[in-house]
Amino acid sequence: xxxxxxxxxxxxxxxxxxxxxxxxLWLQYALITAAVSTMLVLVVVPVIYVFAVAFQKGVGPVxxxxxxxxxxxxxxxxxxxxxxxxxxxxVLFGLAAAWTITRFRFPGRALLTTIIDLPFAVSPVVxxxxxxxxxxxxxxxxxxxxxxxxxxVGSWIALVLVTTFVTLPFVVRELIPVMEAIxxxxxxxxxxxxxNGWQMFWRITLxxxxxxxxxxxxxxxxxxxxxxxxxxxxxxRVSGExxxxxxxxxxxxxxxxxxxxxAVAAVLALLSLITLAIKIALEHKTQADLNELAxxxxxxxxxx
Amino acid sequence: MxxxxxxxxxxxGSMVALNDVCFEAPAGELLALLGPSGSGKTTxxxxxxxxxxADVGTVKFENEDVTHRSPKERQVGFVFQHYALFRHMTVxxxxxxxxxxxxxxxxxxxxxVMQLLELVRLGGLEKRxxxxxxxxxxxxxxxxxxxxxxxRMLLLDEPFGALDAKVRAELRxxxxxxxxxxxxxxxxxxxxxxxxxxxxDRVVVMQKGRIEQSGSPQEVFDHPAxxxxxxxxxxxxxxxxxxxxxxxxxxxxxxDYPDYPQAESREATAYVRPHELDVxxxxxxxxSICGRITQVNxxxxxxxxxxxxxxxxxxxxxxxxxxxxxxLGLASGDMIYVSPRRARVFVPETTEVDYSI
Numbered sequence: 001x002x003x004x005x006x007x008x009x010x011x012x013x014x015x016x017x018x019x020x021x022x023x024x025l026w027l028q029y030a031l032i033t034a035a036v037s038t039m040l041v042l043v044v045v046p047v048i049y050v051f052a053v054a055f056q057k058g059v060g061p062v063x064x065x066x067x068x069x070x071x072x073x074x075x076x077x078x079x080x081x082x083x084x085x086x087x088x089x090x091v092l093f094g095l096a097a098a099w100t101i102t103r104f105r106f107p108g109r110a111l112l113t114t115i116i117d118l119p120f121a122v123s124p125v126v127x128x129x130x131x132x133x134x135x136x137x138x139x140x141x142x143x144x145x146x147x148x149x150x151x152x153v154g155s156w157i158a159l160v161l162v163t164t165f166v167t168l169p170f171v172v173r174e175l176i177p178v179m180e181a182i183x184x185x186x187x188x189x190x191x192x193x194x195x196n197g198w199q200m201f202w203r204i205t206l207x208x209x210x211x212x213x214x215x216x217x218x219x220x221x222x223x224x225x226x227x228x229x230x231x232x233x234x235x236x237r238v239s240g241e242x243x244x245x246x247x248x249x250x251x252x253x254x255x256x257x258x259x260x261x262x263a264v265a266a267v268l269a270l271l272s273l274i275t276l277a278i279k280i281a282l283e284h285k286t287q288a289d290l291n292e293l294a295x296x297x298x299x300x301x302x303x304x
Numbered sequence: 305m306x307x308x309x310x311x312x313x314x315x316x317g318s319m320v321a322l323n324d325v326c327f328e329a330p331a332g333e334l335l336a337l338l339g340p341s342g343s344g345k346t347t348x349x350x351x352x353x354x355x356x357x358a359d360v361g362t363v364k365f366e367n368e369d370v371t372h373r374s375p376k377e378r379q380v381g382f383v384f385q386h387y388a389l390f391r392h393m394t395v396x397x398x399x400x401x402x403x404x405x406x407x408x409x410x411x412x413x414x415x416x417v418m419q420l421l422e423l424v425r426l427g428g429l430e431k432r433x434x435x436x437x438x439x440x441x442x443x444x445x446x447x448x449x450x451x452x453x454x455x456r457m458l459l460l461d462e463p464f465g466a467l468d469a470k471v472r473a474e475l476r477x478x479x480x481x482x483x484x485x486x487x488x489x490x491x492x493x494x495x496x497x498x499x500x501x502x503x504x505d506r507v508v509v510m511q512k513g514r515i516e517q518s519g520s521p522q523e524v525f526d527h528p529a530x531x532x533x534x535x536x537x538x539x540x541x542x543x544x545x546x547x548x549x550x551x552x553x554x555x556x557x558x559x560d561y562p563d564y565p566q567a568e569s570r571e572a573t574a575y576v577r578p579h580e581l582d583v584x585x586x587x588x589x590x591x592s593i594c595g596r597i598t599q600v601n602x603x604x605x606x607x608x609x610x611x612x613x614x615x616x617x618x619x620x621x622x623x624x625x626x627x628x629x630x631x632l633g634l635a636s637g638d639m640i641y642v643s644p645r646r647a648r649v650f651v652p653e654t655t656e657v658d659y660s661i
Contacts, residue, residue: 185388192353192375192382193402194453203405207392292435296391 054266065263071239075248083224086163090220094171102179119168127165128233154236162230167223174216178209181293211285222275305366305456306331312361321347323513334483336504337493344513345493353459354378381450385462387442389434396430402453420448440471460492476503497537509533531650534575541620547572552649555615558591561649572651576644578623583640592643600636
């Protein structure tokens with residue numbers, strides 16, 4: 001996936017290092033072959049296979065499965081609600097958390113930064129179970145919710161909550177390095193010129209972090225659309241009611257509707273490919289921004 | 305508009321950044337806050353701007369108490385050390401920012417911005433981005449941006465700190481001229497005493513969160529109020545010794561010091577600036593010390609000598625005018641006698657007294 005060192009300014013290898021790393025030719029080819037064949041076997045071939053199986057009888061049956069099946073349509077509709085709401089929640093949380101961590105110094109700041117990564121470490125199934133323990137029928141707040149006639153398991157709110165939980169670190173982890181690099185100077189300048197907090201955010205902060213934010217949103221969306229484990233735990237798994245797209249794929253497979261399963265899976269795979277393309281484009285933009293910042297900083301230091 | 309500061313104290317954790325600071329900047333004055341890093345000068349400037357709030361004390365603009373006001377209400381122009389220009393905006397939009405957030409109409413913004421860009425000699429560059437400008441140009445954009453809101457006062461934090469020596473000297477002159485033109489009360493922070501003396505009407509010297517001395521450049525330079533000020537503003541030779549019966553004894557140097565007539569001997573320190581030391585090839589004046597020239601640097605408006613004194617175990621810095629330097633025909637390795645024309649003696653717990661020999 002992605003990791004923080006990607007943001008570190010690139011340091012060119014010194015000529016000496018390059019020579020020291022000169023491996024024998026056979027080893028180079030062996031390593032390259034191993035890497036490429038692993039990628040082919042594990043990633044490229046399966047993705048192509050998904051499309052091949054889905055379209056083996058042409059486009060017609062695929063469209064039929066996708067648009068004539070009410071339950072499948074309903075799963076697209078549900079994911080179409082759950083994923084955007086989870087992404088919006090993540091953007092709000094990400095902005096607030098990144099702001100807090102980069103603009104204030106307070107005790108427990110390092111701990112907070114670590115805790116933000118927790119959802120990456122916790123298995124999605126466990127995440128689902130945790131929410132079930134609190135909000136499920138036999139959970140701590142279960143009786144209370146029941147008294148309001150609210151059934152947590154199977155509701156779209158449950159799906160939004162688990163999806164938000166498992167995707168929580170995406171936006172904030174993209175924003176922290178960008179906001180750290182930009183620093184608070186421009187924001188303070190805006191305040192000194194009479195801007196209020198709102199004006200400062202829209203006119204100064206947001207334009208400066210827009211590429212990083214968009215990058216986080218893209219990663220977060222991809223993950224939110226594809227979330228399976230946690231959704232499986234809190235969904236009632238009733239077709240047409242509480243089935244997101246990945247859950248629908250599983251249900252179709254379970255009931256031996258292989259064609260349908262592959263057709264829906266092909267849609268998910270297509271979305272991933274689109275995400276990948278946008279990600280590459282944005283990565284380029286954020287990296288250019290960070291390089292510019294690093295250069296400006298070097299200029300200032302050189303002048304001093 | 306004048307600034308009146310009373311009893312400001314500000315702590316960051318256990319660090320005292322400002323310790324009961326009082327001072328006043330009369331309307332229309334150009335004032336320098338001078339001090340080493342960590343002296344609290346930047347904190348004081350930020351408290352005046354409203355970017356930082358003091359724990360104790362008041363800030364008044366004229367008769368208006370602004371202690372608890374926001375930066376917007378205070379209406380000050382602030383120029384940051386590293387410019388803090390908005391990188392994604394053109395020069396024009398940078399300067400216009402203060403007007404835009406006040407929702408002024410375009411018909412007012414455009415002429416005002418263009419006029420300011422002329423004032424800071426950046427006409428024609430309004431479509432550039434900050435990254436396309438030199439350091440000096442960026443600093444002038446920052447200044448125009450601060451002036452756009454017609455500030456009641458202008459506050460500058462180490463405005464020329466990040467520029468090279470030549471641009472810096474030009475901008476200093478230009479800031480002085482600009483101040484003559486617009487006459488806004490201006491406070492700027494610097495650690496460079498030369499800069500403070502060249503530009504400011506009045507200099508406030510700070511150390512460890514306190515004001516050590518405030519006065520005109522001439523006053524501060526000629527009558528430093530404390531050993532710290534003496535040491536901080538320019539080169540100085542320091543002699544340690546004792547005072548007794550109205551005389552200070554620094555090794556074989558004897559300096560009259562009528563302010564201390566007592567018989568009890570006390571420790572004292574004498575400060576002598578390099579240009580206040582005379583040299584000759586034979587002993588002269590009432591008392592002089594002997595030393596060996598270790599370094600001669602005749603480049604510049606004065607010839608600079610370094611003279612090693614065995615007696616004090618230190619090197620003295622001496623500035624001589626070129627006529628005297630050539631008349632003596634001095635070279636590295638020569639033995640020479642040194643005597644102060646003028647010295648400032650500080651006895652702990654008494655005030656400083658100038659004494660001319």
